[in-house]
Amino acid sequence: MSFAFVAADLTARRAAGLYRHRHLVEEAEPGRLRLDGRWYLNFSSNDYLGLAYSPELQSVAESCARQHPSGSGASPLVTGHLQAHTQLEDYLAQQLGRDRVLLFSSGFAANQAVIQTLMRHGGRILADKLSHASMLDAAQHGPARLQRFRHNDAGHLGQLLDKTKDDCLVMTEGVFSMDGDQAPLAKMVLRVNDAGALMLLDDAHGFGVLGNTGLGTVQAMGLDQSRVPLLMATFGKAVGTSGAFVALNETLYEYLLNFGRHYIYSTAISPLMAALTLKSLQLIETQGWRRQRLQDNIQLFRRLANQAGLPLMESQTAIQPLLVGSVTRTVQLAEYARQRGVWLTAIRPPTVPPGSSRLRITVTAAHEQAQIKALVKVVAGGYALGQ
Ligand SMILES: Cc1ncc(COP(=O)(O)O)c(C=O)c1O
Numbered sequence: 119m120s121f122a123f124v125a126a127d128l129t130a131r132r133a134a135g136l137y138r139h140r141h142l143v144e145e146a147e148p149g150r151l152r153l154d155g156r157w158y159l160n161f162s163s164n165d166y167l168g169l170a171y172s173p174e175l176q177s178v179a180e181s182c183a184r185q186h187p188s189g190s191g192a193s194p195l196v197t198g199h200l201q202a203h204t205q206l207e208d209y210l211a212q213q214l215g216r217d218r219v220l221l222f223s224s225g226f227a228a229n230q231a232v233i234q235t236l237m238r239h240g241g242r243i244l245a246d247k248l249s250h251a252s253m254l255d256a257a258q259h260g261p262a263r264l265q266r267f268r269h270n271d272a273g274h275l276g277q278l279l280d281k282t283k284d285d286c287l288v289m290t291e292g293v294f295s296m297d298g299d300q301a302p303l304a305k306m307v308l309r310v311n312d313a314g315a316l317m318l319l320d321d322a323h324g325f326g327v328l329g330n331t332g333l334g335t336v337q338a339m340g341l342d343q344s345r346v347p348l349l350m351a352t353f354g355k356a357v358g359t360s361g362a363f364v365a366l367n368e369t370l371y372e373y374l375l376n377f378g379r380h381y382i383y384s385t386a387i388s389p390l391m392a393a394l395t396l397k398s399l400q401l402i403e404t405q406g407w408r409r410q411r412l413q414d415n416i417q418l419f420r421r422l423a424n425q426a427g428l429p430l431m432e433s434q435t436a437i438q439p440l441l442v443g444s445v446t447r448t449v450q451l452a453e454y455a456r457q458r459g460v461w462l463t464a465i466r467p468p469t470v471p472p473g474s475s476r477l478r479i480t481v482t483a484a485h486e487q488a489q490i491k492a493l494v495k496v497v498a499g500g501y502a503l504g505q
Contacts, residue, residue: 135445136466147171148484151461158461159489161479166327166436167408168484169358169398178401182393190386194221195375198386202393209396210363213403214333216343218371222380223387225322225352225362226252231380232318232348232364233287235373237262241285244278246270248297250320253289262287269294272305279313286315292324292335296470296478298433300324303335307345318348326356327436332402332409343367357402359395361387412436412483419481419490426498439465439476440497447504448475454500460493 131137145152148168151160169175192198207219222228233256237243240261245253247269257264263284267275275288288310290301303319310317321334329337336346347370352362364374374381402408419438423430431439442448445466452464455477465478477497481490 135449136468149482149486149489153461156459158456158459159485159493160461161481161485161493162461162463163480163482164323164355165358165484166323166356166412166480166482167332167358167402167405168482169356169401169408171484172358174401175358175394175398178397179394182390182397186390186393188388188390190389192386193382193384194386195382200386200389200392202389202396203386206392206396206399207363209399210365213331213399214336214349214365216349216365217368219363219365220371220374220378220381221387221392222362222364223384224360225320225350225354227380227384228350228352228362228364229253229320230256231374231378232350233257233289234260234380235378236316236370237285237287238377239285241287242282244275244282244286244288244315246290246294246301248291248294249289250291250295250322253318253320257289270299270301272302272309275306276309279309279315282313282315286313287318288315289318289320292319292321292328293435293437295323295437296439296465296476297431298323298435298437298439299431300335300435303339303341303346307341311345316348317346318350319346321349321351322355323435323437325351326402327409327412331406332356353391353395353398357395357398359391359398361391361395408483412481415481415483415485415487415490418487419479419494422491422494423498426494428494428498428501436481438479438481440479440501441474441476442504443473443475445475448477451477451497451500451504454503455496458496458499460496462497 141153143151143153148171149160150157186202190198190200203221210219229252237260243257243262243264245257245266247266265278267278293300307317325334326332328334347367349365353359448464452462455462462477466475
């Protein structure tokens, strides 16, 4: 029978304890969600600033819905590029000090577009070992040669760069999605710029959260367009909406507009979503208290977790993984927490390397101190049982 691999792959996945399924969230509010009629504390969300479910953004959404159409009705080069898109692009370009911004329906599509389009004639791609699937997939599906440097190792990147004469794209993340640690970008960009290579930074988890006004890793580290010519971030995390953008110089912008198949052959993002995203970005800029509260919550979590003897990773960001190791134990620990009203996601291979399964705990600005205390108590209780 053809497609016999479908059943075989599913059976193998089930046997390895790695089978995936979705959970229906019936209702959610900042920091909490309801499934199967039961409310849980939510420590699995990327809504780092607590905006997605905030009454404030909800009421802005209602007024945007009265002013903007829900759909753009066409791809951007046909008739889908509307006022709401230009306003969002211009705001981002101006805030970030970049020539241009292009909008995409998701961060996954944005990464595919940049990487596949710029590497369509081959060349070399150097990627951090822990780069997100959206970057690695794009890198693997084109004619360019992909090499991966050791995680956050600017020295190793430098050695690989020394050997390159080709067009070379270097890619990494501002904040790593499963580890929460940050790239040593200042060191990396010097080497990348010296070698004449292009730097692509995926700041999905830093944008909105880091920097004085929430412009992310480039703002926190003072890296302008000449240092990081390609900046990608998604709206689906701290911004609390959906879609993504790429900020870039005029020439690269023109190139993507002319050759970027993910941009050209896809419906422009919803104008309603673009307008709402702009409003959310303005809230992020002015509501520094959200970032401050997130920082306070991260520090509180780390202090309590240390006191409870939990082995935390190096992360200083909202992503605070608890490395467990075995798949079975990680799943058991997540289940233990759920039974006690705390929703945590067990992250298993292939999302993370074998032997490094973990609970990906995410702290947000929406959490109350008492909720963080409850989280640590539950996780420490479950962790101790498995020792
Ligand atoms: C590092 C990173 N890049 C890109 C993406 C994709 O973004 P989006 O969810 O908007 O497709 C994600 C989200 O899962 C991510 O974590």
